[in-house]
């Protein structure tokens with residue numbers, strides 16, 4: 685028997701529907717969440733993601749600004765724009781689309797975003813708050829992973845979670861969030877010996893290593909929950925996850941597909957963070 689599929693698109697829609705209701709209520713108090721998205725350069729995938737963010741803002745009734753800057757924009761000019769947005773009262777969230785062109789120092793830009801408007805959750809203060817368990821804006825993809833697991837009806841507390849990948853954007857924050865939910869977490873990475881042995885011990889397996897179809901059924905304990913954060917563009921133009929979905933779903937428990945799993949949650953959690961940031965700025969959260 686094949687595993688239940690965790691439908692990230694449907695879960696995303698459900699979350700957006702409740703955000704929309706809350707925004708309608710808040711608008712009666714002349715309150716409108718505002719998001720500024722900054723895109724530097726013409727990376728085709730980034731252009732699509734930014735358009736989708738703009739559309740999500742429109743659909744949910746947010747105020748939005750998209751700043752499309754040419755690839756040769758200087759770091760100084762980008763920092764000036766971030767500073768302007770930091771001080772703009774209609775904007776509660778600022779997102780600088782990554783990756784940035786090579787001549788721009790990503791960290792300098794992230795560090796320049798006001799902590800309370802950092803709806804990506806990438807600012808070191810937000811990262812630090814996540815580490816010590818204080819309230820913070822959570823990074824969108826990791827927050828989406830936790831939401832998918834919970835909405836699939838899976839209890840996290842007491843489970844053994846194995847996270848494969850240790851990036852600052854996914855692997856590390858996902859591990860911290862799983863720990864916060866009282867899972868026992870093992871982190872694996874490129875230098876881990878016997879990844880398959882550790883992976884087979886997981887009740888919850890989160891994979892974010894950026895290698896197409898790396899995890900097959902031999903890595904998975906029967907019934908384990910499998911969350912695939914990978915998004916690898918193949919030569920034939922198709923998108924593949926880090927998990928060999930067809931093989932793994934024969935043995936796993938609930939599993940996310942790619943596309944249609946974690947990806948759609950990234951923008952939904954961004955919308956959620958923007959709402960939280962806006963409410964906090966009005967003393968409502």
Ligand SMILES: Nc1nc2c(c(=O)[nH]1)N[C@@H](CN(C=O)c1ccc(C(=O)N[C@@H](CCC(=O)O)C(=O)O)cc1)CN2
Nearest residue numbers: 733780781782783804824943944945946947948950951
């Ligand atoms: N500042 C940021 N930059 C980037 C982030 C981020 O969270 N903050 N994440 C990614 C890109 N991203 C959002 O920005 C993103 C990636 C994927 C999806 C998504 O819906 N994926 C679909 C498939 C889409 C396709 O066919 O290409 C899916 O998995 O179903 C949404 C947002 C890097 N940059």
